[in-house]
Amino acid sequence: MAGVAAGAQAATGMARLRKAAIESPFYLSRRAPGSTLRRMIRHRIGIDLGGTKIEVAALAPDGGLRVRRRIATPEGYEATLAAMAALAREVERELGETCTVGIGIPGTISPATGLVKNANSTMLNGQALDRDMAALLGREVRVENDANCFALSEAADGAGAGCRVVFGVILGTGCGGGVVVDGAVLRGRQRVAGEWGHNPLPWADAGELPGPHCWCGRAGCLETWLSGPALARDRDGPEARDANELPARAAAGDGRARAALDRHADRLARGLAHVVNLLDPDCIVLGGGLSNMAHLYTALPALLPRHVFSDVCDTPILRNRHGDSSGVRGAAWLWPAD
Numbered sequence: 001m002a003g004v005a006a007g008a009q010a011a012t013g014m015a016r017l018r019k020a021a022i023e024s025p026f027y028l029s030r031r032a033p034g035s036t037l038r039r040m041i042r043h044r045i046g047i048d049l050g051g052t053k054i055e056v057a058a059l060a061p062d063g064g065l066r067v068r069r070r071i072a073t074p075e076g077y078e079a080t081l082a083a084m085a086a087l088a089r090e091v092e093r094e095l096g097e098t099c100t101v102g103i104g105i106p107g108t109i110s111p112a113t114g115l116v117k118n119a120n121s122t123m124l125n126g127q128a129l130d131r132d133m134a135a136l137l138g139r140e141v142r143v144e145n146d147a148n149c150f151a152l153s154e155a156a157d158g159a160g161a162g163c164r165v166v167f168g169v170i171l172g173t174g175c176g177g178g179v180v181v182d183g184a185v186l187r188g189r190q191r192v193a194g195e196w197g198h199n200p201l202p203w204a205d206a207g208e209l210p211g212p213h214c215w216c217g218r219a220g221c222l223e224t225w226l227s228g229p230a231l232a233r234d235r236d237g238p239e240a241r242d243a244n245e246l247p248a249r250a251a252a253g254d255g256r257a258r259a260a261l262d263r264h265a266d267r268l269a270r271g272l273a274h275v276v277n278l279l280d281p282d283c284i285v286l287g288g289g290l291s292n293m294a295h296l297y298t299a300l301p302a303l304l305p306r307h308v309f310s311d312v313c314d315t316p317i318l319r320n321r322h323g324d325s326s327g328v329r330g331a332a333w334l335w336p337a338d
């Protein structure tokens with residue numbers, strides 16, 4: 001943890017230096033002769049496109065969150081495109097400048113077809129989202145998987161700041177993952193690097209096999225065990241209540257809630273042990289609704305060493321810093337600082 005704290009301090013120092021450089025007249029004349037100050041300090045727009053909501057925000061050059069809007073996701077692909085373009089233009093009008101635009105989506109752009117794949121908002125699958133948005137806005141638009149955006153946001157100036165290799169996990173209605181190395185998203189040849197939620201639960205016992213059916217067509221994916229709905233079903237069955245209520249129910253004496261939480265933490269540790277054995281990240285940052293469950297930050301460090309192939313495993317398991325803002329922040333950081 002000391003390394004993480006030192007890293008965060010170093011990152012803050014870097015941000016100060018960058019800010020000082022940007023404010024320096026020398027920076028302006030050296031980097032872009034003749035350009036206006038407005039052009040040099042332009043904001044970055046991030047859009048977080050979800051199945052139920054679209055959120056847009058602008059990041060100032062120092063990473064500060066500026067204008068922020070949230071709307072319900074409209075029905076249909078064309079309406080969704082139009083809504084995102086309108087939001088971006090509205091933010092630009094308010095800031096008085098043209099900005100870079102990045103979009104986080106619950107899927108990814110296939111390098112084979114140039115079209116969206118793997119989106120659980122299935123209306124996006126098969127669409128040329130980046131090119132369609134570029135055509136609407138008249139400039140290049142960068143599109144990235146939302147879990148990758150989360151990891152990028154936390155690596156840039158969040159809980160993982162100062163770490164070279166960050167694995168970000170989203171535990172919400174689904175279960176996603178993203179890898180950031182030296183401040184850049186590791187996308188992978190198929191653009192699926194970090195898609196850990198559709199690996200099977202490791203070291204499954206007989207009662208865990210073959211596992212629940214997953215929307216991806218397989219059975220027993222980590223997502224079917226670790227997501228919020230999966231945890232809630234483990235306690236309540238088909239009439240499941242919100243998984244985030246389980247810690248309070250367990251504290252109030254509900255033994256079945258406690259058992260479900262214990263099983264969930266153990267399964268999560270098994271899943272993360274695979275990540276450590278393969279990638280050995282400098283930290284793991286948890287996001288999504290379930291990341292608010294405080295017991296994970298003591299249970300996981302105790303459980304992880306049981307499964308990792310190493311004499312020591314002290315990988316920090318960190319709560320995200322930016323919470324619900326990570327999606328828009330990471331999308332905005334798809335256009336990194338100069």
Ligand SMILES: [Zn+2]
Binds near residue numbers: 197198
């Ligand atoms: Zn799956």
